[in-house]
Amino acid sequence: MMELGNRVLWSLVAAALLAVGIAGLLAGSGVIGMSAQHTTLLPQAGVHLWQQGGIGALVGLSAVGAVLSLCGAMLVRAQLRTAGPAMADLVVPSRSDGARAERGRTAVSGGTIATGFQRDLRRIPSVQGARVRMSGDVARPLVRARIDVVAGADLQDLREEVRQSIARLAATSGAAPVALDVTLRLCAQRD
Amino acid sequence: MDLWRGDAMRVVNALLSLLLGLALVAGGILVAVEAVATAVGAGPFAIPVTSWASLLEHRQLHDPWAIAGFAAATGVGALLLLTELRPWRPLRLAIGVDGPTSWWLSRRSVEEQVQRATLAAAPAWHAAASVRPRHRRWEVRLRAVARTDARPAIAQAAEAGLARLGAPQESRVRLRIRPPRHRARVA
Numbered sequence: 001m002m003e004l005g006n007r008v009l010w011s012l013v014a015a016a017l018l019a020v021g022i023a024g025l026l027a028g029s030g031v032i033g034m035s036a037q038h039t040t041l042l043p044q045a046g047v048h049l050w051q052q053g054g055i056g057a058l059v060g061l062s063a064v065g066a067v068l069s070l071c072g073a074m075l076v077r078a079q080l081r082t083a084g085p086a087m088a089d090l091v092v093p094s095r096s097d098g099a100r101a102e103r104g105r106t107a108v109s110g111g112t113i114a115t116g117f118q119r120d121l122r123r124i125p126s127v128q129g130a131r132v133r134m135s136g137d138v139a140r141p142l143v144r145a146r147i148d149v150v151a152g153a154d155l156q157d158l159r160e161e162v163r164q165s166i167a168r169l170a171a172t173s174g175a176a177p178v179a180l181d182v183t184l185r186l187c188a189q190r191d
Numbered sequence: 192m193d194l195w196r197g198d199a200m201r202v203v204n205a206l207l208s209l210l211l212g213l214a215l216v217a218g219g220i221l222v223a224v225e226a227v228a229t230a231v232g233a234g235p236f237a238i239p240v241t242s243w244a245s246l247l248e249h250r251q252l253h254d255p256w257a258i259a260g261f262a263a264a265t266g267v268g269a270l271l272l273l274t275e276l277r278p279w280r281p282l283r284l285a286i287g288v289d290g291p292t293s294w295w296l297s298r299r300s301v302e303e304q305v306q307r308a309t310l311a312a313a314p315a316w317h318a319a320a321s322v323r324p325r326h327r328r329w330e331v332r333l334r335a336v337a338r339t340d341a342r343p344a345i346a347q348a349a350e351a352g353l354a355r356l357g358a359p360q361e362s363r364v365r366l367r368i369r370p371p372r373h374r375a376r377v378a
Binding site: 002003006007009010011013014015016017018019020021022023024025027028029030036037038039040041042043044055058059061062063064065066067068069070071072073074075076077078079080151155156159163166176177178179180181182183184185186188 | 200201204205207208209211212213214215216217218219220221222223224225226227229230244247248249250251252253254257258260261262263264265266267268269270271272275276279283286289291292293294295296297299300303304307355356357
């Protein structure tokens with residue numbers, strides 16, 4: 001998402017630069033009339049108006065500054081944030097009237113489930129590395145996985161092994177993922 | 192120039208946005224502080240508003256440095272707009288969907304595999320592949336420096352490599368072979 005947002009932002013910035021540049025060149029070279037050439041870069045009244053604006057203008061200006069810096073902070077945060085919120089914790093409810101082992105509350109953090117799946121993927125012989133990110137509801141988890149695979153591996157076999165790993169994940173967490181997004185990267189074989 | 196079709200631009204855009212964000216934070220705070228300082232009578236302390244305003248109020252659009260500034264804005268804007276709007280190559284290629292799972296393969300990996308298959312199939316000095324997904328197929332451009340009689344072997348190896356990766360059956364390899372400039376001594 002951030003990729004598209006940045007692309008739109010910088011397309012707009014580029015279009016604005018281009019428009020200002022062309023307009024300035026046309027006016028400055030006298031193409032759209034000789035009087036335009038002598039226009040000053042800043043209207044002579046502008047700054048003085050602001051200086052005479054008094055306390056109201058200054059309060060407005062400081063508000064503009066605050067809004068600008070807020071926008072900047074949001075832009076920075078969007079660049080540094082990697083993904084949406086992680087999955088919530090899995091809580092196995094207690095049964096107070098059940099057997100002794102069923103009493104009490106069991107909670108597993110969402111991150112632990114993702115790490116477990118990641119470790120399971122890394123156990124596949126042709127897998128060199130894996131990174132897993134789980135989000136969404138515990139009952140309807142969404143999974144994104146990036147798997148580094150040895151270049152010579154048979155991808156059909158690998159997909160079957162990943163499928164088995166997903167089945168184990170579903171058995172452990174009690175809910176099958178509703179959507180999985182698996183990206184494979186092929187790495188040069190280690191000698 | 193393939194690098195500017197996405198791969199480098201993703202990083203450039205993120206860096207530009209990061210810098211713009213930081214500049215906005217710093218500039219916004221500075222403007223707010225200046226305004227407050229002026230309001231309480233301490234006067235502007237970091238931005239000499241009066242001097243740059245009077246400078247801009249006396250410069251006209253036909254001044255050489257104004258023209259140079261507009262020319263620079265036009266150039267930078269045109270270049271940036273072109274690289275943003277040109278179609279970017281995707282980071283990954285779809286290799287199938289089963290049930291809730293969608294499978295993808297990194298585009299760079301596919302290109303490396305095709306290059307490796309080419310270099311293994313025939314004595315080639317250089318191979319460069321670039322993959323682009325088209326409607327339901329991949330279009331592979333493969334440029335190799337090899338003897339022209341190696342063409343069938345290279346084409347076959349590249350296609351076999353693609354099939355092994357699970358590329359759509361209609362995928363095509365457009366092969367361009369350039370003979371080496373000097374006659375190689377092959378033992």
